[in-house]
Amino acid sequence: MTTSPLAELSAHAASLLARIDEVTTLAELTQQEPHIVGKRSILSALQKSLGGLAPEERKAAGAQLQEVRRRIDEAFAARRGVLEALARAQALEADRLDLGDVVVTQVRVPLAAGHPGIVAATQRQLEDVFVAMGFVVADGPEVESDWYNFEALNIPPAHPARGMWDTFYVDLGEPETVVLRTHTSPTQIHLMERAVLEGALPIHSVMPGRCYRRDTPDARHLAAFHQIEGLVVDRGIAFADLAGVIETFTHAYFGPDISSRLRPAYFPFTEPSAEFEITCTICRGQGCRTCSQTGWIELGGCGMLDPAVLEAVGVDGDEWSGFAFGFGIDRCAQMRHQIADMRALIDNDVRFLRQFS
Numbered sequence: 252m253t254t255s256p257l258a259e260l261s262a263h264a265a266s267l268l269a270r271i272d273e274v275t276t277l278a279e280l281t282q283q284e285p286h287i288v289g290k291r292s293i294l295s296a297l298q299k300s301l302g303g304l305a306p307e308e309r310k311a312a313g314a315q316l317q318e319v320r321r322r323i324d325e326a327f328a329a330r331r332g333v334l335e336a337l338a339r340a341q342a343l344e345a346d347r348l349d350l351g352d353v354v355v356t357q358v359r360v361p362l363a364a365g366h367p368g369i370v371a372a373t374q375r376q377l378e379d380v381f382v383a384m385g386f387v388v389a390d391g392p393e394v395e396s397d398w399y400n401f402e403a404l405n406i407p408p409a410h411p412a413r414g415m416w417d418t419f420y421v422d423l424g425e426p427e428t429v430v431l432r433t434h435t436s437p438t439q440i441h442l443m444e445r446a447v448l449e450g451a452l453p454i455h456s457v458m459p460g461r462c463y464r465r466d467t468p469d470a471r472h473l474a475a476f477h478q479i480e481g482l483v484v485d486r487g488i489a490f491a492d493l494a495g496v497i498e499t500f501t502h503a504y505f506g507p508d509i510s511s512r513l514r515p516a517y518f519p520f521t522e523p524s525a526e527f528e529i530t531c532t533i534c535r536g537q538g539c540r541t542c543s544q545t546g547w548i549e550l551g552g553c554g555m556l557d558p559a560v561l562e563a564v565g566v567d568g569d570e571w572s573g574f575a576f577g578f579g580i581d582r583c584a585q586m587r588h589q590i591a592d593m594r595a596l597i598d599n600d601v602r603f604l605r606q607f608s
């Protein structure tokens with residue numbers, strides 16, 4: 252009688268299971284795979300040897316071998332699972348250490364502190380200049396009704412002057428009744444209304460803030476931009492007071508060699524109205540491409556309050572008179588820092604922003 256090739260099967264199984272248990276890394280497991288469950292394993296050799304058995308014996312031995320194979324495969328797969336989980340945990344640990352490294356780096360080289368953007372900084376400087384001249388800073392809403400943005404400013408519906416402001420409408424209430432303010436002038440209306448209600452005239456205020464127009468952005472325009480509005484309502488105010496405020500502001504903000512001039516213009520809410528220009532800061536008045544060789548750059552508009560506006564807010568025009576002005580904050584920043592293209596203000600390119608820290 253020949254000994255069955257499977258006589259030592261359980262001993263082989265025990266040794267294979269022990270080998271599986273001894274493997275401690277995925278790489279080692281992969282390397283051992285052919286010897287434990289693959290073609291080079293003792294189980295494959297035994298499988299081949301079954302060929303020499305009588306059919307009856309072969310069937311029984313085959314079943315026995317199959318069962319052992321199943322157990323070994325199972326143990327092998329389980330070990331792979333454990334080692335994979337271990338490898339993942341180790342990778343996470345390595346990542347955690349990486350993060351730790353970054354933190355340590357930041358402690359050694361602190362991140363630079365942020366600073367106000369050029370537009371915000373310009374707004375503050377402009378406020379400071381006007382506060383020093385005796386003005387109070389006020390603000391108003393960016394979403395306005397048609398009445399505040401246009402009608403109370405003597406711009407009735409369908410008035411041709413509406414073409415001066417390409418308007419974004421807000422989808423609220425009746426069509427075209429709610430707008431993103433196209434200028435800071437509606438804040439004048441809020442201030443005068445409140446002052447009348449509270450008996451708090453006179454007014455000497457400036458009102459900075461964001462405005463919106465349906466303009467295609469270019470080197471000198473943005474669709475969302477900033478203006479600062481000025482309003483004086485007092486007794487005996489004359490055009491000369493307006494001109495004096497503009498000139499004082501221009502010297503204080505741009506420097507003694509930059510002056511202002513007023514040129515006749517039209518705005519529905521002021522009468523007379525003027526455009527206010529300053530010496531071109533690029534060529535200092537010599538004439539260049541930026542100022543179209545005139546030596547002057549337009550900054551904003553101004554004028555004496557139109558009686559229709561005083562009436563709309565209930566200010567007694569026999570007792571009070573006043574002036575207003577409004578100009579672009581972004582334009583001031585552009586002029587003072589000689590920024591060729593205003594779109595740089597909204598690009599958020601740190602190489603640009605860092606120059607103004």
Ligand code: DAH
Pocket residue numbers: 433434435436480481518520521524551552553554555574575576577578
């Ligand atoms: N709101 C005008 C604009 O954005 C500028 C302006 C002109 C403001 C005359 C005023 C003013 O207060 O009196 O085009």
